[in-house]
Amino acid sequence: xxxxxxxxxxxxxxxxxxxxxxxxxxxxxxxxxxxxxxxxxxxxxxxxxxxxxxxxxxxxxxxxxxxxxxxxxxxxxxxxxxxxxxxxxxxxxxxxxxxxxxxxxxxxxxxxxxxxxxxxxxxxxxxxxxxxxxxxxxxxxxxxxxxxxxxxxxxxxxxxxxxxxxxxxxxxxxxxxxxxxxxxxxxxxxxxxxxxxxxxxx
Amino acid sequence: xxxxxxxxxxxxxxxxxxxxxxxxxxxxxxxxxxxxxxxxxxxxxxxxxxxxxxxxxxxxxxxxxxxxxxxxxxxxxxxxxxxxxxx
Numbered sequence: 001x002x003x004x005x006x007x008x009x010x011x012x013x014x015x016x017x018x019x020x021x022x023x024x025x026x027x028x029x030x031x032x033x034x035x036x037x038x039x040x041x042x043x044x045x046x047x048x049x050x051x052x053x054x055x056x057x058x059x060x061x062x063x064x065x066x067x068x069x070x071x072x073x074x075x076x077x078x079x080x081x082x083x084x085x086x087x088x089x090x091x092x093x094x095x096x097x098x099x100x101x102x103x104x105x106x107x108x109x110x111x112x113x114x115x116x117x118x119x120x121x122x123x124x125x126x127x128x129x130x131x132x133x134x135x136x137x138x139x140x141x142x143x144x145x146x147x148x149x150x151x152x153x154x155x156x157x158x159x160x161x162x163x164x165x166x167x168x169x170x171x172x173x174x175x176x177x178x179x180x181x182x183x184x185x186x187x188x189x190x191x192x193x194x195x196x197x198x199x200x201x202x
Numbered sequence: 203x204x205x206x207x208x209x210x211x212x213x214x215x216x217x218x219x220x221x222x223x224x225x226x227x228x229x230x231x232x233x234x235x236x237x238x239x240x241x242x243x244x245x246x247x248x249x250x251x252x253x254x255x256x257x258x259x260x261x262x263x264x265x266x267x268x269x270x271x272x273x274x275x276x277x278x279x280x281x282x283x284x285x286x287x288x289x
Contacts, residue, residue, distance in 0.1 A: 021284050022280050022281050022284055025272070025280055026272065026280070027261055028265075029266070029269050029272030030265055030269070031266035031269040034266075035265060060258040060259065068250055074284070077283050077284055078271075081268075081271045082267075082271050086267060089264060090267065090268070093260045094260075094261065095250075095251050095254050096254050096255065096256055096260040097256070097257070097259075098256040098258045098259075098260070099258075101247055102247060103243075103247065104246030104247060104250055106242060137243070144280075144281060147285075182225070183239075186220065186224060187239075202277060
């Protein structure tokens with residue numbers, strides 16, 4: 001488990017990692033044979049699956065999360081490349097996994113996602129995923145998607161250098177008060193300044 | 203308030219700074235807003251999995267569910283398929 005920082009009185013702040021849809025899928029692609037190889041030789045024979053196994057074996061300890069959006073995305077892929085029964089089994093296993101948080105797409109995610117799109121030009125999907133992570137206290141994004149990882153790092157750099165700003169048009173769109181916008185901007189700037197990316201093997 | 207006296211010093215300092223920067227009347231108001239926002243997140247999480255019993259290794263219990271599908275994919279095909287519906 002990742003440990004964030006130690007407070008003045010030895011308080012441990014637990015890190016929260018966001019696991020993307022692709023890694024989620026790979027966690028279910030680990031066969032018994034691959035697992036045995038990992039335990040016996042230290043590798044399953046695939047770097048991508050080794051990364052998924054590392055997460056899989058530590059899930060129950062807590063500190064890992066995904067979002068209902070990423071889960072829906074992964075379910076959609078499973079239904080298309082596998083079948084609907086597998087997608088249902090997949091969803092149930094994720095929901096029942098101890099220590100694995102499912103982050104909701106709350107109302108505050110949307111103004112942030114618009115800000116990421118309008119200020120940084122990233123895609124809607126990536127903006128929504130990062131919006132959920134930002135609002136939910138995630139401090140590390142694990143992804144095998146290069147474009148998403150690049151986007152997270154670009155916005156993290158922007159947060160550190162000039163802070164996150166909600167465009168006026170978005171403020172008006174959601175009827176945010178000045179203080180609400182200020183709170184959201186500060187919260188996002190603080191979270192994204194410290195956001196790390198974990199680039200998983202594709 | 204007990205929570206106020208037991209949180210660590212770094213967090214107290216951050217709350218003091220946030221209260222000032224964001225125009226709250228005092229640190230208690232700032233803390234109340236932080237708790238309200240935190241509670242929103244927790245409620246959202248609770249509503250997503252309420253009613254389902256948790257188990258330590260529910261994913262491991264179906265290990266290999268998608269092994270065949272994954273083995274058939276080319277490198278980066280999964281990432282492309284995941285993005286495909288958003289294009």
